[in-house]
Amino acid sequence: MDTTIAIRPVRLKPRLPALLEGWGPALVFLAPALVMLCLFKLWLIAEAVYTSTGTFDPGGQRIGNAGLDNFGFALSDSRFQWGLWLSLFAAVAKVPVQLALGLAAALMLRANTGGNAVVRAMVISPMFFGLPVTTFIFAYMFDANVGAVNAILSGIGLPRVAWLSTEAPAQMLVLGLSIWRDVGVTMLVFLAGLSAIPPQIANAAKLDGAGPFALFFTITLPLLARSFQFAVVLATLASFQILVPVLMLTKGGPTGATDLASFQIYETAFSYFDLGTASAMSLALLFGLIVIIALELRWLAVKWTYE
Amino acid sequence: MHKLVLRSVTKSYAAGSAVLKPFDLVAQAGELVVLVGPSGCGKSTLLKLIAGLEKLDDGQILLGERDITNVEPRHRRIAMVFQNYALYPHLSVRENLAYPLRRQKLRAADIVLKVSAVARQLRLDELLDRRPSQLSGGQKQRVAMGRAIIREPDLFLLDEPLSNLDAALRTHVRGEIRDLQRRLGTTMIYVTHDQVEAQTLADRLVIMRNGEVQQVGPPQEIYERPANIFAAAFLGTAPPNFLAGRIVDDRVEIGQASLPLADLPGECRTALAGREQIYVGLRPEMLRPTCDLDRDHFVLRGKVIRREIVGNSQNVHFRSEAGSADAAKLSALAGRHLSDELVWTTERAGTDDAVELGIRPESILFFDTDGVAIGAHGSDAL
Amino acid sequence: MKRPLRFMLRLVLAALFVAPILLALAASFRDNSDMYRYAGSLSLWTFLPAEPGIDAYRRAFTLPLLQTQLFNTVLLGFVMATGTTVSSLLAGYALSRFRFRGRQALFLLMLFTLFIPVDVILPPLFFVVRDLGLIDSFWGLALPFIFSPIGVYLIRQAIEEVPRELDHAASLDGAGLWEVLRTAILPNIRGALIACWLMHFVFVWEWYLWPLTAMRSDDGQLAQVAIASLIDPLRSTDYALVFAAAILTILPAFVVFAILQRFLTSSQATTGGK
Numbered sequence: 001m002d003t004t005i006a007i008r009p010v011r012l013k014p015r016l017p018a019l020l021e022g023w024g025p026a027l028v029f030l031a032p033a034l035v036m037l038c039l040f041k042l043w044l045i046a047e048a049v050y051t052s053t054g055t056f057d058p059g060g061q062r063i064g065n066a067g068l069d070n071f072g073f074a075l076s077d078s079r080f081q082w083g084l085w086l087s088l089f090a091a092v093a094k095v096p097v098q099l100a101l102g103l104a105a106a107l108m109l110r111a112n113t114g115g116n117a118v119v120r121a122m123v124i125s126p127m128f129f130g131l132p133v134t135t136f137i138f139a140y141m142f143d144a145n146v147g148a149v150n151a152i153l154s155g156i157g158l159p160r161v162a163w164l165s166t167e168a169p170a171q172m173l174v175l176g177l178s179i180w181r182d183v184g185v186t187m188l189v190f191l192a193g194l195s196a197i198p199p200q201i202a203n204a205a206k207l208d209g210a211g212p213f214a215l216f217f218t219i220t221l222p223l224l225a226r227s228f229q230f231a232v233v234l235a236t237l238a239s240f241q242i243l244v245p246v247l248m249l250t251k252g253g254p255t256g257a258t259d260l261a262s263f264q265i266y267e268t269a270f271s272y273f274d275l276g277t278a279s280a281m282s283l284a285l286l287f288g289l290i291v292i293i294a295l296e297l298r299w300l301a302v303k304w305t306y307e
Numbered sequence: 308m309h310k311l312v313l314r315s316v317t318k319s320y321a322a323g324s325a326v327l328k329p330f331d332l333v334a335q336a337g338e339l340v341v342l343v344g345p346s347g348c349g350k351s352t353l354l355k356l357i358a359g360l361e362k363l364d365d366g367q368i369l370l371g372e373r374d375i376t377n378v379e380p381r382h383r384r385i386a387m388v389f390q391n392y393a394l395y396p397h398l399s400v401r402e403n404l405a406y407p408l409r410r411q412k413l414r415a416a417d418i419v420l421k422v423s424a425v426a427r428q429l430r431l432d433e434l435l436d437r438r439p440s441q442l443s444g445g446q447k448q449r450v451a452m453g454r455a456i457i458r459e460p461d462l463f464l465l466d467e468p469l470s471n472l473d474a475a476l477r478t479h480v481r482g483e484i485r486d487l488q489r490r491l492g493t494t495m496i497y498v499t500h501d502q503v504e505a506q507t508l509a510d511r512l513v514i515m516r517n518g519e520v521q522q523v524g525p526p527q528e529i530y531e532r533p534a535n536i537f538a539a540a541f542l543g544t545a546p547p548n549f550l551a552g553r554i555v556d557d558r559v560e561i562g563q564a565s566l567p568l569a570d571l572p573g574e575c576r577t578a579l580a581g582r583e584q585i586y587v588g589l590r591p592e593m594l595r596p597t598c599d600l601d602r603d604h605f606v607l608r609g610k611v612i613r614r615e616i617v618g619n620s621q622n623v624h625f626r627s628e629a630g631s632a633d634a635a636k637l638s639a640l641a642g643r644h645l646s647d648e649l650v651w652t653t654e655r656a657g658t659d660d661a662v663e664l665g666i667r668p669e670s671i672l673f674f675d676t677d678g679v680a681i682g683a684h685g686s687d688a689l
Numbered sequence: 690m691k692r693p694l695r696f697m698l699r700l701v702l703a704a705l706f707v708a709p710i711l712l713a714l715a716a717s718f719r720d721n722s723d724m725y726r727y728a729g730s731l732s733l734w735t736f737l738p739a740e741p742g743i744d745a746y747r748r749a750f751t752l753p754l755l756q757t758q759l760f761n762t763v764l765l766g767f768v769m770a771t772g773t774t775v776s777s778l779l780a781g782y783a784l785s786r787f788r789f790r791g792r793q794a795l796f797l798l799m800l801f802t803l804f805i806p807v808d809v810i811l812p813p814l815f816f817v818v819r820d821l822g823l824i825d826s827f828w829g830l831a832l833p834f835i836f837s838p839i840g841v842y843l844i845r846q847a848i849e850e851v852p853r854e855l856d857h858a859a860s861l862d863g864a865g866l867w868e869v870l871r872t873a874i875l876p877n878i879r880g881a882l883i884a885c886w887l888m889h890f891v892f893v894w895e896w897y898l899w900p901l902t903a904m905r906s907d908d909g910q911l912a913q914v915a916i917a918s919l920i921d922p923l924r925s926t927d928y929a930l931v932f933a934a935a936i937l938t939i940l941p942a943f944v945v946f947a948i949l950q951r952f953l954t955s956s957q958a959t960t961g962g963k
Contacts, residue, residue: 026787033780036836041802048813122703130894132913133935137713140928146728155731200393206380209410222397243808244897262808269812278812304397305440
């Protein structure tokens with residue numbers, strides 16, 4: 001055997017096997033998650049893109065290509081424009097209120113006393129009931145006839161409110177339910193953030209002359225920046241998931257007051273069977289959500305680290 | 308310059324477990340007082356009480372002419388350097404330094420002037436725009452010092468400020484802190500568990516154990532005349548060799564060796580008279596070969612177990628017939644593990660299997676069976 | 690001085706969250722006529738049953754399919770919890786311990802799918818499952834959510850905290866990839882596994898939109914979706930029946946949670962003391 005042949009020339013370009021380096025054994029463990037990821041996330045997006053460019057008969061069969069017509073149709077539709085505004089409004093209304101309340105609750109309950117632990121558990125408790133049951137509870141509380149809220153209102157001499165058939169109250173009800181349910185999560189995020197602040201830093205600030213207000217605005221709040229970013233993204237994401245009470249209670253009404261984009265998407269697909277337009281609407285709304293979250297992540301980026 | 312007075316300050320967390328037993332301390336104006344003791348002795352708690360970060364159960368704290376017992380921390384005019392520096396991570400070095408001044412609502416122009424003055428003094432000029440996470444340990448330490456001195460406080464508190472630095476840097480920064488304190492003339496309370504740091508820095512040392520003061524005084528004085536076995540074992544590179552002794556007639560008997568009381572200094576002789584059981588402490592570095600001593604009444608013979616070479620000196624571990632006392636009891640009194648081996652620290656090289664050592668009678672430390680020093684010792688007024 | 694104020698604030702906060710839940714609980718023990726009689730004017734009986742009874746629960750048990758639907762919810766809970774935990778465990782192990790090209794990118798891609806809420810993407814998801822021929826089937830409900838970015842994240846973090854020396858020690862003792870996972874890693878991430886399992890179990894009670902869309906047959910439906918159809922906000926709803934059924938629905942989740950929660954805190958205590 002000629003031993004000199006053993007010296008091979010060095011390849012400059014990585015070959016395909018090099019790109020897949022190390023995947024062999026990993027693939028066995030990744031397989032279940034990867035299959036589901038590909039089927040129900042990646043294919044899902046591909047399917048959305050594909051259906052959004054087609055026209056369908058009422059039976060759901062693709063009968064032609066529409067190009068970008070579905071997008072043009074959806075985005076020029078004044079009802080869908082209104083729906084997008086409403087979705088944006090839901091985020092703009094929900095995020096600040098939920099953050100303020102969650103932060104206030106976290107500051108109030110941060111000390112580790114037994115009483116605080118109980119109140120904390122109560123603030124979190126709505127999460128355990130699930131969105132459907134939470135919606136039942138709100139439907140009952142705000143029921144025009146037997147609801148406790150109207151009973152209290154009339155008891156103290158105020159007029160009863162037809163919560164689900166008046167515009168602003170219906171919007172408040174849907175948003176209020178969402179905030180009531182999610183404020184516990186925000187509180188937990190801020191509690192974790194507060195406990196990550198080294199007590200020494202607050203002590204140093206006190207000795208440096210900071211009163212309670214200066215301590216909060218110059219130390220505590222800036223040091224909560226990461227929790228802030230996380231809580232804002234979570235709340236924004238949740239503000240795009242308030243379809244359940246709309247579908248169950250208001251059905252987009254009264255007079256379009258809760259006619260959210262996601263509700264229109266549902267209706268377009270499952271009541272009007274206009275699959276192409278529904279997919280185009282889905283993608284448009286998803287794009288809007290991702291843009292908002294990207295902007296938030298950028299605006300709230302944190303430049304400092306401990307250590 | 309301001310004097311700090313603590314009057315019978317007490318503190319406990321859970322009922323019954325006193326962290327600080329009634330505690331008195333006076334730091335004279337401009338003095339550097341070091342609180343030293345093993346971890347859990349209450350020294351850090353004491354610092355927090357002085358700073359006002361924790362409430363005291365009882366007692367009084369005076370700073371200069373002011374009673375600050377119930378004053379908010381921010382109005383005490385006290386600056387503190389924390390063990391992990393506690394720099395504000397979201398602020399630049401410049402803003403860290405300016406922070407105390409901003410809280411005092413100083414004019415912007417004055418703040419700029421003061422920050423640059425302090426930065427020059429502490430060689431931070433180049434670092435002013437960095438954030439704490441971009442600094443080395445030594446640089447962080449300097450920023451923490453700068454933040455403390457910038458507002459010209461009445462009192463400095465330093466809580467183990469060097470423990471996060473490596474050994475070489477520690478010695479250097481220690482010197483810088485000492486110089487800075489001398490130059491500013493501000494009273495300083497310095498907490499450490501490191502006895503070398505404590506001795507090199509302190510005008511006066513306060514040795515603490517379990518929330519109680521063991522001894523107060525200048526380092527040299529405590530080294531020469533420790534108030535008890537704990538203080539004796541705490542200062543010095545190695546603890547003294549403790550041996551059990553007996554007073555028989557007018558001699559001190561330590562195992563086979565013995566020593567006439569007449570050879571001891573006057574106050575020691577009278578204090579020892581009439582006692583029976585005692586402990587003696589022989590500092591390893593005070594032992595001498597018998598041939599070097601003019602009088603050799605007291606001879607300690609032993610077999611060498613091992614020799615450890617440390618630079619140009621040698622620790623000779625040996626076992627003697629004089630024997631050591633009950634190691635368990637002595638360990639409890641000293642607050643650290645004491646073996647039954649004896650140690651002789653010497654600069655001579657040697658390879659012998661046996662040693663024959665003596666000590667000048669005035670260098671012997673005497674303790675009663677409760678570990679309290681016998682004879683007058685240098686514990687001055689607290 | 691400020692103590693009573695602080696106490697009151699906490700009390701108000703607690704009441705804000707607990708009162709609606711207690712109100713619903715109370716409603717399940719009353720009679721419908723009772724509810725409507727006292728609704729007009731404000732009195733204690735507006736909130737509490739004047740004549741408490743379990744009639745509503747009796748009626749809930751006679752709802753034709755409720756027991757089957759409740760079984761569906763619980764079964765789905767077990768399947769989802771187990772499926773997500775196993776797939777997350779395997780993926781988390783690979784993402785934490787194996788070196789392969791694009792590992793970080795894959796992890797980020799997985800996390801990124803968190804930003805695709807089901808509310809927004811419901812129609813395309815329906816088409817995908819329809820193309821797979823799984824509409825109106827149990828697996829059609831379950832499969833799309835067996836991959837969980839939160840689960841992968843949670844378990845990968847937990848595995849990251851297990852010292853790699855343990856792996857090395859195990860593989861020096863002759864353990865293969867599976868044995869390393871089983872003997873070195875699994876015992877040290879029990880807390881995270883239980884947390885992951887429990888989270889995804891309870892999460893099934895959140896479901897509404899997906900089963901409403903993908904399950905058209907009544908006997909395959911989940912209990913909470915079926916109960917929702919009892920609510921008609923524009924007419925008079927039988928709230929006693931709704932809440933009796935709802936409480937029966939939640940009960941299994943609470944029981945499982947109560948049992949496993951003890952393991953959760955105890956295993957955290959043992960792994961925390963590193």
